[in-house]
Amino acid sequence: MRNTKTLVAGIAGVSMLLLAGCSQGGTGSTSTTTPAAAPAASTTPVAAAPAPFDKPGVKVAIVQQSGQGDYFQQYLNGTKKQAAALGIDLSVFDAQGDNATQATQLDQAIASGVAGIIVRHGFPDTLCPGVNKALKQGIKVVIYDVEIQKCAPDAVQTQQSDAKMASLVLDQMVTDVGTGKDVGYVNVAGIAPLDRRDVVWNQYVSKEKWNQLFYTGTYTNSTATDTAPMVSNALRANPGVAAIYAPYDELTKATLSALEQNPDLKGKVKVYGADISTADIELMTAPDSPWAATGATDPNAIGAAVMRTLALNMAGTVAKGATAEFPPILITQDFLRTKKIRNMVDLRAAEPSLNISDISSANWIPAVTF
Template sequence: MMRFTSRTGPIVALGALAFMLAGCTQGDAAPSEAPADTGAVSEATGDAPAPFDQDGVRLAIVQQSGQGDYFQQYLNGTRRQAEALGVDLSVYDAQGDNATQATQLDQAISEGVDGIIVRHGFPDTLCPGVNRAIEQGIAVIIYDVEIQECAPEAVQTQQSDAVMAQLVLDRMLEDVGADAAVGYVNVLGIAPLDRRHTVWQEYVADNGWQQAFQTGAFTNSTASDSAPMVTAAVQANPDIQAIYAPYDEFTKGTLTGLDQVSGTEDVLVYGADISNADIELMRADGSRWVATGATDPNAIGAAVLRTLALHMAGELDGMTVDFPPILVTQETLRDQDIQNMEDLRAAQPELNLSDVSSADWIPSVEF
């Protein structure tokens, strides 16, 4: 029987706390994507190879943070695919604490799981555990952590973050033109945000944009912690025309921060990621959120778990898997009356990744 186990950090002396499936959130954050998407499951037509030809396969996901719409959707997709595949999935959530994530990775290894997904985090704290897992015969899939140099035997998966940034910044350039005064909300040291930052720097240099500030906080409550920082930065730089905030929790914090400053109604905001909550914010009357680069995190969570299954079965071609993004604009959402993720998937079927990392023996989850 398939089961889910959730663990959040920090870890106490008696061991990790176990929570029910619906209760795996980060800190005091409540899931904003409820009820969760169940997805549709395609029927497997082939015979499963070892080890999936027998019951008892145990997998784990060790995530740096479970806070925010994107991460909640991602975990939902992971869980739905695990359920379809009939495997046990243990969920570890470090709640933004890097040392706890390393400890939880060690715990997953000691519990003898067959495969591990490591989602976000930092190479310095994760590489020793990743290499230890691989040395013990545990298959490891990385999502959005740059550890190719220190753990080359781990399979790397990620969004195409450079493309995501380019799509959004092309639209920003179209709207504000060259030589504009702009703001930037981002925190460095996190792989996908670093990749988006590289593209941002190129656009600033190539188009003569005057970056007035960089601010933001990546915490257990990113949006609420970033908002006052944005307010202060905008008050000190009242001439900005646009802000790039390449993570939807940053984008939400930016919108809240701008709401506290009169006269900023014309400041345009460009973000990343998409969720039901994000769609509602973009569609709202007077919304500053013009465009976002996005994948469906539900679909990615499922695809990464399928990638792990193929790797464990010896059927994965290559050591990297990228997931392509699309551009979602405020005009598209309003003109096509897209009110939620279900509507967006119907309008943008390329968000569905059920054919990525698929095989005839895997019942793929389609969102």
């Protein structure tokens, strides 16, 4: 009944290995997606599901800090598709980037009678009271990309391998521009995945003897729009940078926009980012695009994998406090152009490793693909 086939499962507290990325924004209201609302699963389960999934209509909520932006929209699509395949009645709470609202919505989710909750992005100070309240009431909680282990150690933690994501891209940056160069940095402190990437960035700055001329950026419900003028101002003050690292695709988009506002720098600055979407692919492959490389996963697959992790947790096959980490791949502009990749469908066909339907799975879970 509980014969799982997870590749690296978080049973008895052992870390699980999965896959992920980062982005943002949303609708503020609470919506419910019934099982019939999303596409059907691509894989038929071979075993009867354990409780509570032996009956349809299990109530689950996702409480997200923000749902706007390519990555977050794809992530939610994957979450919905996997929930539908499991017969889950999924409620979506979107705080639109407001931390106090996210805390309130977490309380609302708890009060709604759900059996499981995914908490996606946000801040420990505002989320830990609600997470611990849910756990105390017997609600299973899976966290995605929030550093919450210290204040809510019994929650299951999922996150991308941000250190790997950063190192893949920065290794490519070293290859492309070399050591001892003037560089720029676009990031925001206080966001868990961006903080993890920041640690690696600082290691590379020291090791490669890069001279960081500026550090700018902001995280809002319109990150790309709000960050672009900040980067443009930084470029006007520091036109000699050879490369810029912007480790989140909304920040990368802001950087590209800023470079367009500084035409004198055309062809002189390379940009290195994170995450991938059809819109990102179009930006990377556009003529004269400075976006040279990105570290990424398929956010649809991540959303589905986190939902499967919650299902395993609810079925009793994941230990308290287990951690699941999702490894990324490197995607370069040259690769996209050579393979004539124009969208996520093309990319998935060219990079099958992005499909992680066999990770955090079981023979009773109909894993979905994209």
